[in-house]
Amino acid sequence: MRLSLFNLILALIWVIISGSFTLLNLVFGFVLGAAALYLIREQVGTVGYVGRAGRILTLFLLFVYELLMSAWRVAVLVLTPKPDLKPGIFAYPLKVDRDFEITLLANMITLTPGTLSVDVSEDRSTLYVHAIDCSDPEATKADIASGFERKILEAFR
Amino acid sequence: MAIGSIEVLKAEAMVKGAVAASDYLVVLPVVTCFIFGAGLLMLRKRIDWHPWLAIPGFVLLFGIDVALLVKVAAQGPQTMMMSGWKPPFGIAFTVDLMGALFVTVAGFVALACAIYAVASISATERRYGFYPFLFLMMGGVSGAFLTGDIFNLYVWFEVLLIGSFGLLILGSEHEQLDGATKYCMLNLVGTTLFLITTGYLYGIFGTLNMADIATKAAEMPDDGAVYTLAVLYLVAFSLKAAAFPLNSWLPASYHTPRFVVSALFAGLLTKVGVYAMIRVLLMLFPPERAGLASVIAWIAALTMLVGALGALAQTDLRRLLNYVVIAGIGTILAGLAVPSMTAVSGALSLVDPVAPAAGVLQTGLSGSIYYALHSIIVMTGLYLAAGTAAFLSGSSSLAEMGGLWRRHPLFAALVLVLLFAVSGLPPFSGFWPKVALVRATITADMPWLAATILVSGFLLTIASARVFALAFWRPLPAIQAAASESEAARIEAERFQAPGPGRALSLVPMLGLISFVIAAGVWPEWLARLTDGAATGVIDPAAYLSSVFGGGS
Amino acid sequence: MRTVIFRFTIPYLTTLMVLFSIFVLLRGHNEPGGGFIGGLIAASAFAIYGIACGVAPVRRALYFHPMAIAASGLMMAVLSGVASLFVGAKFLTGLWAFPAILGGDVGLSTPLFFDIGVYLVVVGAISSIALALEERESD
Amino acid sequence: MIADVVIIIASLLLLAGSGFVAVAALGILRLPDLYTRMHAASKAGAVGSAMLLIALALTADETPVVLRALAAVGFFLLTAPISAHLLAKASYSVGYRMWEGSVLDEMPPVDPTLGVAKAPPPQGPVTSVGESQ
Amino acid sequence: MNLHEWALWLFDISLTIALVMLSLAFLITVARIVMGPTLPDRVLGLDMLTSVAIGFIAVIGIDTGFTLYIDIAIALGLVGFLATVALARFIMARGKTEEERVEQLRAVANAASGGEPI
Amino acid sequence: MTGIEATTGFLALALPFIAAALAPILTRLLKQHACWPLALAPALAFLFFLQALPAVADGNVLLFGFDWIPSFNVRFSFRIDGLSSTFALLITGIGTLIVLYSGGYLAGHKDQGRFFSFILMFMGAMLGLVVSDDLITLFVYWELTSITSFLLIGFDHHREAARRGAIQALVITGGGGLALLAGLIVIRELLGLSSISDVLAAGDTLRDSAFYVPILILVLCGAFTKSAQMPFHVWLPNAMEAPTPVSAYLHSATMVKAGVYLLLRLQPALGDTTLWTTILPLFGSVTLVVGALLAIRASDIKITLAYTTVASLGLLVMLIGVGTEAAITGAVLYLIAHSLFKGGLFMVAGSIDHGAHTREIDHLGGLGRSMPITFTAAMLCALSMGGITPFVGFLAKEEIYYALEHGDAYHIALMVAAIAGNALMFAAAFVVALKPFVGQMPETIHHPHEGAPTIWLGPLTLGVLGLLGALFYGAYHAYFSGPMASAAMGEPVAIEIGWVPHLNLAFMLSLLTIALGIVLYVFATRLRSGLADLLAAIGWGPDKGFDQAMRGLLRGAFAITNFLQSGRLDIYMTVTVILIVAALFGPMIYMDAFPALPDFPTLAFYEWTVLGLVVLGIFAVVIAKNRLTAIVSLGIQGFAVALIFMLLGAPDLSFTQFMVETLSVVILALVMTRLRLSAADHRPLRESLPDAVLAIAGGAGFGLFLLAVTQRPFDASLSDFFERYSYTIAHGRNIVNVILVDFRGIDTMGEIAVVMTAGLAILALIRVRVGRKGERYPDPTEQTP
Amino acid sequence: METALSFVVACLFGTSLYLLLSKHVIRMLLGVVLLGNGVNLLIFTAGRIGPIAPPIIPDDLKIPESAIANPLPQALILTAIVISFSFFSFLLVLAYRAYQDLNTDNTDEMRLAEPKDQGLPPLGY
């Protein structure tokens, strides 16, 4: 089920990038996607099924907003003549525990400027995040917990 | 631009005429090599099948080569336009007598080496692609001899080069790694220089088809740009051919791989450089070549001497042979150093000369081609023999070898024939081209070059005699140094009773090669006529041009 | 490199890259791309897959030895050239057919197969190199 | 009219995107250590390039191009954090230290031969970082 | 100047500015690669170069109207991170380079003699 | 010559070779008795020449042959005249006896078959040499004699002396041969004639040509080395390492006479010039005297004989040099006589060795009783050699003295040399033929015995023939010496000299010679030790010189080779780059082909940026302090080049360049992970500055030539063609791709072959590791996995 | 443009030759990469820099309407890039193997095929 769904997504991506919206092309994309999935058959097995489009959309919008905001903050920081830098690494205790969710969260944290996922502990309970402004790590953790992490849990649970 | 119907367009752009199966002969050597090379690689789990698939493959290749040679000898140069596009737009595979001769002899030595390799290449080396490398290298070699497009020639150079890399490192012994580093780096620079020059050539002529270049170069006013091209090609091909002073990569590497690989390299690779030099300098840029004749003469003379002296200086049999290859290259180059017809002083033609001045270059070039073919065969044979000799006496060092004449008289006799042949003594294949080259250089008023040819032959005779005396006549030094009879017997048992590279299998290719050496020495007319024709075809490429532009096959 | 983030993402990224590589291969005749670029992208995919998940899964995924794939590519390219022999055309002459499949004209041609051959050679050879180099790391 | 608006939006995206890229570049020049520089590079750079790609999508009048431009953005956003993460992790684990002005390090000391975090860290500011060469 | 003209003017100006910005970004990034000081810094610079190149390709695509350049950007987006990953892997496997270790030891020694906290 | 005669002629020439091919098998079957069927080959050839003798004696020249290599204008053609006929008879006749002699002498030797084979091949070569009409064919046989004598001299190959002798002979005669080849080719090219007959008919052309001196010197190099003239004589005594039949054959009738044959043959075309009459007698007389002295000095009877051969050859060369009719006649008479008596004496020496197991003259004596036949044969030969009547040697000596009896200093000097030489040789002859057989038999000799008939048959026959020739001198002159002298003179020569002495100056001188000879014989032992002391005092000779030259050659070659082949890649690369720079600037400077000064390029600023990135990138690579920095910096220029391609309308290239650049870094990183290199590889300025200068020159050369090329008009017809037919025929809109898969598809085929092979080669490199140390030579048992 | 590119080509070749003259194989390899890029740009320039429109025929046309960049050098360079990449990979792995077995990337120290202490050949017979 999950595989066929992902396969369909691949077929759609195919149609998009090849730019030809014909049934034939979709079928062809499906076939190619199936072939491509076959290659990774051993690693696939932990994908949470994709369903709740709305929450995902919300997550996406949040991400875009955060992306732009933090980009702006970094830009300002860089352009400030004498920036007051207080960088550091804090340990973020993870609530999400699936690979997919951890990955998504870590990548979103990385993409939003100001924070950068450095590592995940081996037991997957902690995400180490480098923040360019680490003056108040607890506040940042709270932001993440109530922001990305909550949205992810909503979207994929 | 009006666009006509597809038929009209095809008539404009494509070569007309149906293709007979025999027309495919022009391209089949490459195709065969690639199909077998790829096929064997696909069967990489069945390495015990490899020899028994590869040998028929090389027989087939040689058969195709011979058929092509027969066809070219009978009908003149053959052209097939790849993909059917008209010249000079598509790539022409054009085979004239010179190309056909080289490709046939190449196929011959490849077959010999393939057979020899059955017993002398280990399973591991086969698993990591000995036969595929062999086929792909031969694909490159064949392509180089057959193509009529200069960029395509570069591509084939690269194919044979990478194939040779593969063969060179097969075994990964320490000497191989060092030798390969030098070989690869310097050859890469040489091939890249070839590509660079071809880039310049395209910028000047706007074409890549050799027949087209020849035509355009003849019309182009003599200027520095074309001269520079010629000089750059001379440097690039000198490196490929291991001409002095660009020969260093050869003695640095040819003794490191397996003997059968050395044999193939020594026979073929440098000759491809020579072939390209003849093709490009004599066919495409004859006036520039004539202008560079004295430079080439110096290169030839020094190459001969460096090779011959180097051979004398070596202790290791294979390193000695490395230099013999170089001396051979110098000899071949001597024929390219003969002034063209107009430049001959005619100093010697007092009375009704046998070779009128106009034929001097012809004689020299014919001698060069003959010598190149001889050198391919004889060098391959010598390295194969060196492999067997080293196996039999447990070393390839002249200081340690010995006793082979007593133990293996037939084998020793075959080697002796090869040694005399490589020294240019009659009645073996090396003698006649030397006569032709001496004739040409003397007639061209270059007595010093003729003297160098003879002196280098003399030095090689000394080297050969030493090899024979030390490695074949002399009793095994280890036995002579043995403290007791029993120890001597033990050494003898170890050295001589050890299983050799399958006697029959390693002798068959040598016998084949030697039959050429003797045939081309005792009854040289057939080959002389062919090389004469080949030389004519290069000096006056009218037939070549009309084969390309006359609509192809 | 055993990190959840990396190992989780890469398999999907690999499929995406393979897909993209085939896309680049197939439209190469009309737009930038072709067998070589496509092959490089696919080989990159397998290289990164190997870095992330280890070499063994990649080898199992490919089923055939990469060099055998490369060889089959060369074979395919050569055979698509020889095909013209059977219609009395010169070596490598492009032969075209436009069969109608599902309402659209699909261009099938020997140059296409030639290009696929190029693709396979590049995928096979470069993957082989990358995998072999990655493999030695772990021992 | 709509076309003009699109052009204006594209222009703004161009300005913003290139501005972000330039700022990101400036960031990696100005910021004090690798980890802070990475913020600039992987974020502002990604955002900037994505904006420029969207600008391209807007100026193209063909749907496939637009879709491809968006796909490019997607792909880029997919891969950028991975490389950033790996580089940061690798650098940290082999002992490239943070800037001395850093205020906090909750990463556990690492064994560079393994390159992985071992155990949950002690809380509180840490001034000396993994130096177990 | 009507809206259309103004839009076009803005567009032109923006293009030029974008190209200037990107050029600057290129040069600065190269400066970081050359300056280092550490290997990860250079790798970061190289990674950044990919980002800038993607943006540059987009802008040139807009400038010339050859939208097909977008495929290059796609490929770069997909594959460009490979180099960084491979170099990160190198760093992970090999640790710091010899010089960096030497430099670090010297720094530690200086700090110790100067009594300053790190 | 009729067809059948020609066929018989070819057969006669081929017979020795056929026998050589059969010899190993026959010997395996018949042991030493194989000599009988094998001797049939030279015997039959002898008969062929014998039957041709009457015609030849009438002054006819028999010519036969066919076009061998028309492309090189070489004929397989033969000329039987008086000169070649007599030579051929000597070769085949003595050859027959030698084959028989070898049957007995080497009976039971395990390599006897091989020996028969070699000596028959040698015979065939020698025979071909003397009858060849074509200059090149002659040379082919000439070299064949060198090759086969190499094998014969080295027959006892387990001894270093034999190997040395073989190499020495090959080096000296082979080297001379090459000079001869050059000379013959010059003659051919100069005259445009390829046969000896034509050359002889060309009259004074050669003598008058500007190339006479080089031709003469080259030909003399060939003749003198082969005929062991001072200082090339050293190989001859050393060739005594060969079994005695070889010495007897090579050094009597044949190989050493090849040079003499050549001189006689070309005398009509090359002789009779000041140069000829100076050089030949000079070398000849010195060789005669020195050779004869060395003969006395030797204590081994075989060596003594070898040196007398050297002396005889000197005498012959001297006479040919004088070149008068009488001198030539003397030479011819002496040549035949020498062949007979020297062949016989060598066989005698072999018999003595065979019977008494020593050849040291001081250890020999009193053998006459136990070896009477050998003693007889020895005396017959020695008398002929000593010039005693009625033996052919007498005829020769009389004629020689007659030829030299002129009052001028030139002839007197030569006469003195001749008398001295002959007297010494007289003494030497009896040292060999008399001393071992008379007096007290030393105790070291046990059971001396006469050999098998095959062993004494040869010397006896030759000795008797020497007697018969003189007794029946009319027929002798009519069939042998006369035609030979005529052929050598190029005009009819009548020889009258008989065995009955006439009281004239020549006879007086003969008597003087004999008297001197007897004195020398008596004092031979004392003379020997005196000469030995003298030579020891000199301490150097050409033989030692040969070793020194060989060692010097090897050392010199070693030094040169080590200098040129340093084993350092950086030096090889430097040489390569220097040549590239020269190739770029040479023609540009020589032909003033520099590009015109270009206008400053007008580029958009972002184009400048991208170009600048390339330059910055490569700058970064060069200044990088370590390899890793360099590798990362390498990415800059790679990306920049990709951007250049994109800016200039090459999306495919840009695409590929980005991919390749990325993959390059990936592979570099993968490999570098495995390397632990020393940190700094930065070079000191002293080392890098010359490289930098060279590199800048190279870069400038490439750039300037590129500029020059781009300033020329450009022919874009190829691309126009591709644009026109890319879509219309090849159904592709991406012209670059259509070129790759269609227009120039075969390039791509080669290219993917490169990629595939590279993949395989890399796999082999990574996977194949060195096995057991010393496993250089493959183990055939490893054939199956 | 040709002038500027000629200059860039000169820089690439100069640097590449400089690196090739080094004793360290890894540096030489960098030279090989630069050499490849130099050649590519050289061929590109030699085919003249004209219009910058990519050599792609638009969808609605059969032959290019306006002038396009010269496609042939591009195809040649594509071939050359691939080949030089293959060679580079091979040389790199060769350097690695040489290093692995010989413990150096300094060509001066890799003297196994032509060792420094070669003796004279046998002087006897």
Ligand code: NA
């Ligand atoms: Na990033």
Ligand code: NA
């Ligand atoms: Na990136």
